[in-house]
Amino acid sequence: MFKVNDNYLKLPGSYLFSTIGKKVAAFSEANPDKTIIRLGIGDVTQPLAPAIIESLHGAVEEMAVAETFHGYAPDLGYEFLRKAMADNDYKARGCDIAADEVFISDGAKCDSGNIQEIFSLDNKIAVCDPVYPVYVDTNVMAGRTGIYDAVSETWSDVIYMPCTAETNFAPELPEETPDIIYLCFPNNPTGSAITKDELQKWVDYANKVGAVIIYDAAYEAYISEENVPHTIYECEGARTCAIELRSFSKNAGFTGVRLGATVIPKDLKQGDVTLHSLWARRHGTKYNGAPYIIQRAGEAVYSEAGKAQLKDQVAYYMNNAKTIYEGLKSAGYTVSGGVNAPYIWLKTPDKMTSWEFFDYLLEQANVVGTPGSGFGPSGEGYFRLTAFGSYENTVAAIDRIKAL
Numbered sequence: 468m469f470k471v472n473d474n475y476l477k478l479p480g481s482y483l484f485s486t487i488g489k490k491v492a493a494f495s496e497a498n499p500d501k502t503i504i505r506l507g508i509g510d511v512t513q514p515l516a517p518a519i520i521e522s523l524h525g526a527v528e529e530m531a532v533a534e535t536f537h538g539y540a541p542d543l544g545y546e547f548l549r550k551a552m553a554d555n556d557y558k559a560r561g562c563d564i565a566a567d568e569v570f571i572s573d574g575a576k577c578d579s580g581n582i583q584e585i586f587s588l589d590n591k592i593a594v595c596d597p598v599y600p601v602y603v604d605t606n607v608m609a610g611r612t613g614i615y616d617a618v619s620e621t622w623s624d625v626i627y628m629p630c631t632a633e634t635n636f637a638p639e640l641p642e643e644t645p646d647i648i649y650l651c652f653p654n655n656p657t658g659s660a661i662t663k664d665e666l667q668k669w670v671d672y673a674n675k676v677g678a679v680i681i682y683d684a685a686y687e688a689y690i691s692e693e694n695v696p697h698t699i700y701e702c703e704g705a706r707t708c709a710i711e712l713r714s715f716s717k718n719a720g721f722t723g724v725r726l727g728a729t730v731i732p733k734d735l736k737q738g739d740v741t742l743h744s745l746w747a748r749r750h751g752t753k754y755n756g757a758p759y760i761i762q763r764a765g766e767a768v769y770s771e772a773g774k775a776q777l778k779d780q781v782a783y784y785m786n787n788a789k790t791i792y793e794g795l796k797s798a799g800y801t802v803s804g805g806v807n808a809p810y811i812w813l814k815t816p817d818k819m820t821s822w823e824f825f826d827y828l829l830e831q832a833n834v835v836g837t838p839g840s841g842f843g844p845s846g847e848g849y850f851r852l853t854a855f856g857s858y859e860n861t862v863a864a865i866d867r868i869k870a871l
């Protein structure tokens with residue numbers, strides 16, 4: 468008789484965005500005349516840049532000819548893309564990362580969920596609160612998080628690092644020592660960023676206590692301030708304590724195309740065992756590589772034309788972020804984020820809970836956002852809006868919210 472992995476049964480409720488989807492669908496069905504504006508899920512809306520489309524077309528043509536056809540991709544990624552990333556994302560910033568320390572994948576969500584597999588079950592994880600839910604839920608599925616307390620909405624074996632207005636939406640070093648620390652900056656959901664000096668403190672701490680940092684840099688392209696690091700490897704000592712997750716979703720609009728990477732320096736070891744070798748083994752066994760066509764599209768992100776076009780695309784979304792930030796502020800809301808990230812984090816008015824505000828906004832303004840409490844208990848009383856809509860929809864949504 469088969470038995471299910473009952474760790475899955477411990478997961479509370481459904482995935483945040485499924486709940487939102489169901490609520491929006493029900494509202495839409497009951498109110499077919501209303502036009503809903505979606506600033507909830509962090510999905511991009513602008514088309515792929517011309518340089519990327521051109522590269523995609525070229526790669527498709529190659530697949531039509533026996534001499535240039537490509538079958539299985541190397542499971543760790545094509546050299547041309549690994550090198551483009553090592554050169555542009557790291558060497559150009561003075562960071563010592565080699566092409567063979569970059570593992571190409573089909574996105575940061577899978578990697579952020581799968582990476583925990585190479586660690587023993589008795590590692591203790593520390594996460595920011597609020598947090599991108601994938602880090603916690605995948606550790607729940609693995610059986611690493613202990614018992615769930617429905618009242619506090621926390622797991623007994625997880626260290627939570629509150630990121631509140633008092634801490635400037637950044638975590639403080641935890642009192643209890645973790646083994647694995649998940650950090651994401653610029654942050655989803657709060658839109659906050661930390662300076663290089665602040666990140667250096669985490670690197671020093673991890674090296675001191677023997678912890679590993681899993682650093683999610685999915686929103687790196689949105690950094691606008693000088694002293695905010697674009698990669699954790701800008702910090703001294705990060706090669707011995709940090710894994711970095713990269714995504715092509717938000718810097719290049721690949722949410723539906725799918726491409727990402729995980730960087731594991733060879734200096735990151737437990738005794739003689741490198742995490743690099745374990746991840747290579749995992750990738751080789753369980754993954755057959757991101758498609759050739761898509762990796763060629765990823766390469767175009769680093770071409771001169773690609774860089775210029777994507778700079779404009781990021782600027783387009785950041786103009787939306789400014790529109791949301793300033794619009795809400797002028798309407799009396801307490802807002803943060805939106806300067807180094809495409810997310811605006813606002814305090815719900817009149818002491819409404821996050822879900823109360825979600826319903827209010829959906830019903831009264833027909834605008835969809837994301838309840839902060841869905842990202843963790845410290846998100847209660849907060850709400851996330853994304854800058855990934857079209858400019859027209861963003862302006863319309865803010866006008867509607869201002870008119871409430």
Ligand SMILES: Cc1ncc(COP(=O)(O)O)c(C=O)c1O
Nearest residue numbers: 574575576599655685714716727
């Ligand atoms: C923090 C964070 N990491 C990873 C991802 C997923 O990225 P990808 O589309 O590359 O899977 C997201 C997507 O919203 C995210 O917010």
